[in-house]
Amino acid sequence: MINTSSCAQSLTTFDGLPLKEKLRRAERRRKIKAAGLVAPLFFFLLITFLIPILLLLYRAVENPEILEVMPLTAEAIQSWDGSGIPGEPVFAALAADLRQASKDRTVGNAGKRLNYDITGFRSMLIGTARKISKIKTEPDSYRDTILGIDKRWGEVRYWAAVRRAATPYTDFYLLASIDLERDSEGNIIRQPKERALYIRVFVRTFWMSFVVTIWCLLLGYPVAWMLASLPVRYSNLLMILVLLPFWTSLLVRTASWIIVLQKEGIINKILLWTHLSSDPLQLVFNRFGVYVAMIHILLPFMILPLYSVMKNIPPSYMRAASSLGANPIVAFLKVYLPQSMPGISAGCLLVYILAIGYYITPALVGGPKDQMLSYFIAFFTNNTINWGMASGLAVLLLAATIVLYIVFNRFIGVERLRMG
Amino acid sequence: MKQLKFSNKGVLITFISAVLALTLIIGMGIPTKSEARDLTVVSWGGAYQEAQRKAYFNPYMKQTGKKVLDESYNGEMAKIKAMVEADNVTWDVVQVEAPELINACEQGLLEIIDWSKIGPKSDFIPDAVMGECGVGTIVWATVLAYDADKIKGEGPKSWADFWNIKKWSGKRALRKSAKFSMEIALMADGVLPTDIYKTLSTEEGIQRAFNKLDELKPHLQWWEAGAQPPQWLAAGDVVMTSAYNGRISAAIKEGRNFKIVWNGQCYALDSWVIVKGTPNIDQAYEFIKFSSQPKNQAVSAAAIPYGPTHVKAVAAVDPKIAADLPTYPANLKGSLAVDAEWWVDHQEELNERFNVWAAK
CATH class of the missing domain: 1.10.3720.10 (MetI-like)
Structure with a gap:
């Protein structure tokens, strides 16, 4: 008969290593082998399938257009309280942004983004940019100048749309995917039934x-x-x-x-x-x-x-x-x-x-x-x-x-x- | 021992295959940077591109000794956007519709045309030189067409007749898009072509167009590719349809007894554009200049009746062919110029409402 308690300590394999250690090594080798077999397919799927899908899904919340094209306006409008037309600093920022954007030919990107929210915003923005770039002298009031170019800048809903679009991330697309949108106050409401699809x-x-x-x-x-x-x-x-x-x-x-x-x-x-x-x-x-x-x-x-x-x-x-x-x-x-x-x-x-x-x-x-x-x-x-x-x-x-x-x-x- | 050997071999094989797979992935992942490649011109395919091959691609290759690759697409701007964003431009010259021209130009996807490399703007009809990023190349139209073998006797004469189910029974087809559907509905409802976009800019106008479309909805079938309407007319699936005029003319050439109703035609302009960042920019200009020459445009118009944009080409077209062009004075009576600028503003909203309406 073998005495089990004394045997457990002295159990070794033929090359003198303890059995436990030997087992662990064998186990590790088996794991590496298994991982090695899976690795090529895993990396292939990761690079060609998972990462592109994640990048695409990221676009559902990404909202870079206004921050990139109109950075000054995006910053200035944060201090606007949402009631009444914003003050002179916001208009001045808008003028500066639009001038720069006209030069860089990026107004279209901002216009397309804002047009998702309000139809006609694109041509309004581009028209304003075109006219404000032609004004070379510094006007007394950008507010009056821009309102003179297009009186729609006097409507709160356009400014609310700019403020909603001026964040790095947005729920706009996800909400629109389930027929919802945000009103001027930022509350989530149902889309009108002729647009809900x-x-x-x-x-x-x-x-x-x-x-x-x-x-x-x-x-x-x-x-x-x-x-x-x-x-x-x-x-x-x-x-x-x-x-x-x-x-x-x-x-x-x-x-x-x-x-x-x-x-x-x-x-x-x-x-x-x-x-x-x-x-x-x-x-x-x-x-x-x-x-x-x-x-x-x-x-x-x-x-x-x-x-x-x-x-x-x-x-x-x-x-x-x-x-x-x-x-x-x-x-x-x-x-x-x-x-x-x-x-x-x-x-x-x-x-x-x-x-x-x-x-x-x-x-x-x-x-x-x-x-x-x-x-x-x-x-x-x-x-x-x-x-x-x-x-x-x-x-x-x-x-x-x-x-x-x-x-x-x-x-x-x-x-x-x-x-x- | 044998076991051990096997497992070592297994690991080695896995390792090698992993390395191979990675090289493969990396090999695929790194875009082949725009090396010297032949000029690639992209157009709408089908009978039209066949005509362009005859009028532009082959003569250009013969004259310059440089190769031209031609590809076709369906007007999706997505591919151009992806190319420009990835800085791996594989298309050089593309033919685009007017709203896409405006949109892509504003988003910086296209080169701004340097007119000194093309020729004086005054050589072209005014619409062809309006866009900053494009050189107008054809005037094409959406027209009412029917098969005179199926409609014997008096045929339809206007979009109002298109709605007349009592007199001409059977299915009708329209393009599945808000563009054209809205305009056609309002024309059928009696709005003058000159007032169409003014009317559509109001909520009542949009509602009026949808109400008119409602009347015809049970009898409508929708097409998406330009090749479908002549096919459906020939197969007897529909009794009349909206269609691109060139496709109908091509079918007539093949022996079909189709008729075009020019009254109420909606005409628009297609332009050549150069994709931003192309390595072949000089050759792209050379090609556009070549294809804008009056004699080459006249060859294209003779092969497929889309209106040329060069003033002298308009005059050079054979009078027999000229009568089939959307720009022929008699054909322009009661016609509508599609307002691209208006559509760029309104397409999101109206496409959405159109999809909702169509899905009901």
């Missing part, structure tokens, strides 16, 4: 993704079941039919749906020919067309996880259930369905999260009522170069996706997912 787009994005997910599940479940229960010879062939469109370019598939569904497309021709309909139906450039195309494109993302889970459900379970007296429906509900749950949740999560960010398909197949949030992000990024607004919407979309993921994790558990 994004909450509706958010709800629409989530609703459309939900409908697509449900349809994918309804259509994909039987297919996955068939793939899993057929002999390999046939199921491989069917699998290729599922995968073939999966490998085809997204753009090609979307464009082919336009051709199939258009007024003189195949579907309408068949409907007219068989006299099922007397007029060609409007099948594309509306919600119906978007649903059809999106469901078709996302279906493999539902079928594949379902298939991999169903493949592992032994068929003997269903046979056991029926031999114990369950009719097929009960056997399916009580035995098969619960076991395929991990596949259902994996497929739904995958399809839902992919659908939320869809852009090309609704843009090409949908009408203006069918555009999802990504369309507006692209609109602000490319068309109007309002990157603050694009980032604001992106932040909200990302936040919503993360919240969804957390909720999903809480109730179903990501560790239960099986992707094959």
